[in-house]
Amino acid sequence: MDKRLKQQLDFVLEIDKEKNILRQTHLSGHGRRENDAEHAWHMAIMSYLLREYSNESVDIAKVMLMCLIHDIVETFAYDEEGRKTQKAREDAAKERIFSILPEDQKNELIALFDEFEDCETSESKYAHAMDNLQPLLLNHSNNGDDWKQHQITSKQVYGRQSRTEKGSAYLYKLTDNILQANIKKGALKEK
Secondary structure, X not given: OOXXXXXXXXXXXXXXHHHHOEEEEEOOOOOOEEEHHHHHHHHHHHHHHOHHHOOOOOOHHHHHXXXXXXXXXXXXXXXHHHHOOHHHHHHHHHXXXXXXXXXXXXXXXXXXXXXXXXXXXXXXXXXXXXXXXXXXXXXXXXXXXXXXXXOOEHHHHHHHHOOHHHHOHHHHHHHHHHHHHHHHOOOOEOO
């Protein structure tokens, strides 16, 4: 086997570990906790299906790839303490994981990962909208139980959802309706 193929296959096996990283959100219908790979797959499919609601025209293949790699390094969205060191930890993990690849592919995926993180292009804004909408839909389908369990407030969720409007004003209206319904039924506390 040549060196390039070996590096690519080593990367494939490395990112397989994403299937073992459990998120805080449960699958719809009160299922088990979803893993990072399922979240990324779900987002990629959603981005394709809902692309007509993007604020701007997007390269959907680029958005889908962004969705698939964005959480290769994962942190809990509402971990205030962890956020203090998040950037340094993610940068180190990003360098370690993407360095498994041949240099050209390493650079390509790091650039795509960084574009997502910077949230300045139409593709990254839309991908962030999907990243926000996907767990919101799961939480809503489970009567807000994950929000209740972790004592997440409406202020925290609205703060996280602020990027949704940059990618899709239309889907942000849906988000607002979902959040208001969950506040009304007590799944999210107002603070």
